[in-house]
Amino acid sequence: MTVFSSKYTIELWTRAGTLLADLGTKPRNRVLVQSRNEPDDLSFDMDLVEFERYCDRAGVDPKELLIVNSVEVRIKRHRKYLSGGQLVYRNVSITANENTLTCRVFGFLQLFAKxxxxxxxxxxxxxxxxxxxxxxxxxxxxxxxxxxxxxxxxxxxxxxxxxxxxxxxxxxxxxxxxxxxxxxxxxxxxxxxxxxxxxxxxxxxxxxxxxDYMGSDRPDIVFEYPGNITSIDVPEDGTDMTNEAIGIGRGAADGTQTIAVEADLASQAQYRLRQDTINSNGTDNSDGGITDDAKAEIQSASLPLRVPSLVVDGNFAPFVTDYGIGDRVRVKVSGYKLVDNINGMYRIERRTIRIDENDNEEVILEVSG
Incomplete structure (x- = not known):
């Protein structure tokens, strides 16, 4: 099949690893979301008429290229693959003004949700x-x-x-x-x-x-405002803070449930007691599973959540292929006293890459301290 010139390439593959098609410049409204320890999420649109013409020229039934829960999709920037997953959704929208094919792809971790x-x-x-x-x-x-x-x-x-x-x-x-x-x-x-x-x-x-720890320290990767950061949000969110977690097991054969409680006393002293119950897959806690679930909640929620969000111009270095999920990068903001303590190294927890029809990239980064 014909390969078209584009900074980004979206490919269709069989489960067995055979390349079916390079979609070239046809995909538009391309959005790739990547998060640490979560399935990737890729979505894109195509002009339906253009896609079916492409399939006709190649002698391929378009239905065979887009089999939901079977066909796999990969996306790369120049020669470096960024993500891959399985096609989970397609929609054909036909109106008097426009005919659109929409596709959504989830990373392979999502396969184990069933x-x-x-x-x-x-x-x-x-x-x-x-x-x-x-x-x-x-x-x-x-x-x-x-x-x-x-x-x-x-x-x-x-x-x-x-x-x-x-x-x-x-x-x-x-x-x-x-x-x-x-x-x-x-x-x-x-x-x-x-x-x-x-x-x-x-x-x-x-x-x-x-x-052990995905990513590495990358002090050479710098995001700065004013500079390559086009906008930044610095929330401090205490709406779901928990400093006493009450882990509840699924229950034993006699109907009883095992309880395990974990607390952050320093957080309680500063913010007062804030409790929540945690439903665990553990049963009698003989393996410490209920305790682990309660401890995990305390680790993640005993302080106000602070996850800065940066919008970066991806058309200039550092490019999305220069760094990845889990990397610790440098963030600098100047000129505002309320957030002047933000400067430092942050771990990239999530990134959203939006690619327009001219291959311009807007990258939204969510980071943790």
Whole structure:
């Protein structure tokens, strides 16, 4: 198929890894959202008539190029892939003035939102990882791959995810018990536990990587206002602050529920007591799962949330291929006393890349201290 010139390329692939089409300059309103330990989210539009003409010239049925929950999509900037995932939604809108095809793609982590631990007619994904129960304690990274691998070994269960070259993570082993737990939730839970937390990544070509800490310190990457930052928001949000978390287990066979409470006393002294209940997948807390969930809530919510949001002109360096999710970059703001304490190194937690029809890039960065 014909390849058109564009800074960005969106490609369609089969599950088996065969390139179906390079969409060239046809996609418009391209938006890519990437967040640490979350599925990527890519959306774009095309002119329906132009797309169908393209398929006619190639001798391809357009329905075969856009099979929802089957066809995979990759996006790259020049020669570097930024993301990949599966087409989950398409919509054809036909009006008197315009005919539009809209597509949405989720990263491969989202595939496991419809998979569960436990036994079914498709097979078994173990709920129990405990030497005392006759199985084995596992490290966080090994448990993550065990969940993925067992799920893919179910009948009709393979997504083609393979283990990637980056398998960093603490080798300390832990006991972990699940109870008909959503596997996407279980994977993300391993990124928020107090002890041995990891970062996870699914690459554009379906490799699964784990990290002690995704990203690296990048003091050479500088975002500055006035400068390459076109606008900045610096919220300080206390609406959902919690400094006493009451973890509640799913319940034992006799109907009782185990409770585990965690508190941040320094936060309570400054902001007064602020409680919340946390529903846990744990049962009797024998593996510390309910406690871990309560501790994770305290770690993330015991202080007012401060997540600066930067809007950056992506047409100038540093470009989106120069840095990635998890990197710690330098942010500078001058001229305003209320936010003059913002200057410093921040971790990129989320970025939204908006690409217009002329390949101009607006990049929204959400960062944490």
């Amino acid at each position: 998979r569960y631990t436990g036994e079914s007619t498709a097979g078994l994904v173990s709920d129990v990882y405990s030497t005392s129960d006759g199985t084995a304690d596992l490290s966080r990274k090994d448990l993550a791959w065990a969940l993925i691998n067992q799920s893919q070994n179910l009948a009709n269960g393979s997504f083609g995810i393979t283990i990637g070259p980056n398998q960093a993570g603490n080798t300390t082993t832990y006991q972990k018990n699940y109870s008909r737990t959503n596997i996407k939730d279980a994977l993300q839970g391993l990124t928020t536990v107090e002890a041995g937390a990891i970062d996870i990544e699914f690459t554009h070509d379906k490799k699964f990587n784990t990290y």
